[in-house]
Amino acid sequence: MLFIIDTYSVLYRLFFALPELTSKNTPINAIYGLVKLMIKLTKEYKPKYLVFCVDKGKSDRDKVIKEYKAHRKPTSDKFKQQIPIFYEMANSAGFKVFGIENTEADDSIATLTNIFKQQTQIYVLSGDKDLLQLLDNKKVFVLLMKKGITDVDFYDDKKFKTEFGFDSNLYPYYKALVGDNSDNIKGVKGIGPKKAKEIIQKYTNINEYLSSTLTPEDYKIFRNNLEVVILK
Numbered sequence: 001m002l003f004i005i006d007t008y009s010v011l012y013r014l015f016f017a018l019p020e021l022t023s024k025n026t027p028i029n030a031i032y033g034l035v036k037l038m039i040k041l042t043k044e045y046k047p048k049y050l051v052f053c054v055d056k057g058k059s060d061r062d063k064v065i066k067e068y069k070a071h072r073k074p075t076s077d078k079f080k081q082q083i084p085i086f087y088e089m090a091n092s093a094g095f096k097v098f099g100i101e102n103t104e105a106d107d108s109i110a111t112l113t114n115i116f117k118q119q120t121q122i123y124v125l126s127g128d129k130d131l132l133q134l135l136d137n138k139k140v141f142v143l144l145m146k147k148g149i150t151d152v153d154f155y156d157d158k159k160f161k162t163e164f165g166f167d168s169n170l171y172p173y174y175k176a177l178v179g180d181n182s183d184n185i186k187g188v189k190g191i192g193p194k195k196a197k198e199i200i201q202k203y204t205n206i207n208e209y210l211s212s213t214l215t216p217e218d219y220k221i222f223r224n225n226l227e228v229v230i231l232k
Helices: 007-017 029-045 083-093 105-116 129-134 157-164 168-178 193-202 206-213 216-229
Strands: 002-006 049-053 096-098 122-126 140-145 152-155
Touching: 002 007, 002 029, 002 105, 007 029, 007 083, 007 105, 007 122, 007 140, 029 083, 049 105, 083 096, 105 122, 105 129, 122 129, 129 140, 129 168, 152 157, 157 168, 168 193, 168 216, 193 206, 206 216
Parallel strands: 002 049, 002 122, 049 096, 122 140
Antiparallel strands: 140 152
C-alpha cells in the first residue's frame, strides 16, 4: 500500500484547527497535529510506503483563469516557520518528499497515482475535494480531513456515487459547473450543485449538451474551468 499526503493542504488545516503551540519560541502547532494524525493513520492503515507531496513553484492555471487563487491572503509567518521543521522531521524519519517543478501538489499526486495504482492500493490524504477525481475502484481511495485534527472521511467509488449520483471521473465536470470559492473559480451562471448533478446524471455527452444550451460566454467559462480543475 502507498500512502500519499497532500502536505501543505493537511498542514494548513492543522495550523488553523489547533491553538498556538511553541517550542523554543518557534510555532509548532501544525507539526504537532501532523505527528498525531500520522501516528493514528499509520496504525490504522499500515502503509508499506509513505510519500509527502508538496507544491514546487507555480502552475500555469492562472494563464487559463487569471483570477485563479488570486484572492488568497499571504501565508502567515507562523505557518511558514513550520515548513523547515516539516522537512527536517520527514528527512529524519526517512519519509520521501516529492514534488515536480512548476507543479501543484495535486498534480504530483495524480502523477504518482497513475503510475503506481496498477501495482498497489493507494490512499490519498488531503483537505482538498479536487482529489476525489482520482478515485478508482479498489485501487485508489481518498481520505478527506474533517474538523479537528484526526478525523477523516473515507471515500471510495461507492461512497462518492452515493453522495454525488455519478462516477468520480466526472467530478471535474461538476466543479467546472459550480465553481470553487477556495480557488477563486467562478461557476456557470444559474447552475448550482443540484442542477449540476442533474446534468451530469442525465447526459452522456455533457460537452455537447452544454455547448448547445449555454451562451458562448458561459460555455467558455465552463471549458476554462474544466481545464483548470482536471488534475494533470
